Amino acid sequence: MTFDLAVETVAHAVPTTWKVEEFRRHATLVDEVNAGGNMPLLSLASTGIVSPRSEEGGMGKQIPSEATIERYWITRPGNLVVNPMWLIGGGIGVSRIAGAVSPDYRVYKIGSELFPPFLHHLLRSRPYRDQYRLYTRAETTFDRRVSKQDFHPMPLLIPPLEEQHRIAEFLDIETARIDQLASHMKAQDDLLAVRRRSVMARAWVPDCPSVRLGYFLQLVTSGPRGWGDYVSDDGNLFFRSANLRRDSINPNLNSVVRVAPPESAVAESVRSMVRRGDVLVGITGANTGWVARADESVIGANVSQHVCLLRPATEVIDGTWLAYIISSPMVQEKLLGSQYGGTKTQLSLPDLRDLRVPLPRLEDQSALNRSIDSELAQIEGQRQLRQRQLALLAERRQALITAAVTGQLDVTKFRSTSDI
Known part of the structure; x- marks a missing residue:
């Protein structure tokens, strides 16, 4: 088999018990449409999470017509949902819920040799993100679409099914811990914003x-x-x-x-x-x-x-x-x-x-400026530190996923991120 460039580097280095086979051998396009328009409308986030649309009573920011809704693809738990226009931004993930997604998306039923949660992590790992970028021709909405002709022959790294289960379980636990830590940091950012508003209020005497x-x-x-x-x-x-x-x-x-x-x-x-x-x-x-x-x-x-x-x-x-x-x-x-x-x-x-x-008097304004400037500089320093920490967490998360789904990390040796 001739491998594509970005995945080829890791494909040659997977454990000998793993297989490397084309995506189309293990996935089938779903062509079931939302006839009658009864299924809840879903959206695919750049985080890979498929969730109900929240705006306008579940209709989304841009309310589709009834005729369009009936052309939406039905997805079920375990199906792979792909946004071909935003693969480079993370528009791919396995759905855990049933509903209907945009007709611009693609929905795939996964074959029995693949554990869907493992495939979710695999196709969101760094080598595959790099692969999607190679498939795109430009950054415009039209030209960055990844075609079926490119996507379907894409090689998959396939461990034995039992090992897929172990890898997926490990990554679900570890990424959830990283996400929880990131959520705490973002909450601290929100507190910094509250503190900033309090500091700005000092200008009002x-x-x-x-x-x-x-x-x-x-x-x-x-x-x-x-x-x-x-x-x-x-x-x-x-x-x-x-x-x-x-x-x-x-x-x-x-x-x-x-x-x-x-x-x-x-x-x-x-x-x-x-x-x-x-x-x-x-x-x-x-x-x-x-x-x-x-x-x-x-x-x-x-x-x-x-x-x-x-x-x-x-x-x-x-x-x-x-x-x-x-x-x-x-x-x-x-x-x-x-x-x-x-x-x-x-x-x-x-x-x-x-x-x-x-x-206030001009000299009092100057004094207020110095006080506010000083505190805002401290807040900005803390905010930038938090942004660097979040970036490091995101890098660690991606590195952990990539190492696990490419066979570089034996997940049976670890019980938690503290052991790594």
């Missing part, structure tokens, strides 16, 4: 007189409409809502673009250009209310129509304090909360201009 913010702003404006049409490789930086962060007042320049506005737009270009000390606020969509302080990286940039530029009177208001006060829970509630308890998805310039906040 209740004993100070309340003022209308617009009285102390030199400029309240948003960028001109339609400038997205002028995005180019040169020109001015173009600060969009994508350059805001939810949990920081520092600009996010990971997705920065440049804009070359028309020559007739000189006045608009000058008006919407960022200066030192300016504060930028998202005013539309998912980033509404997110705040950035203009630092050296964005001075001279133009803002988009989805970003409000606030220019404080510097003899009264410090730009950093202004960014913190707008980010504080008190102001966010004022800006985003509606009369009926909903959340605004758009702010107007008067919303920001008419905002009333307590205004």
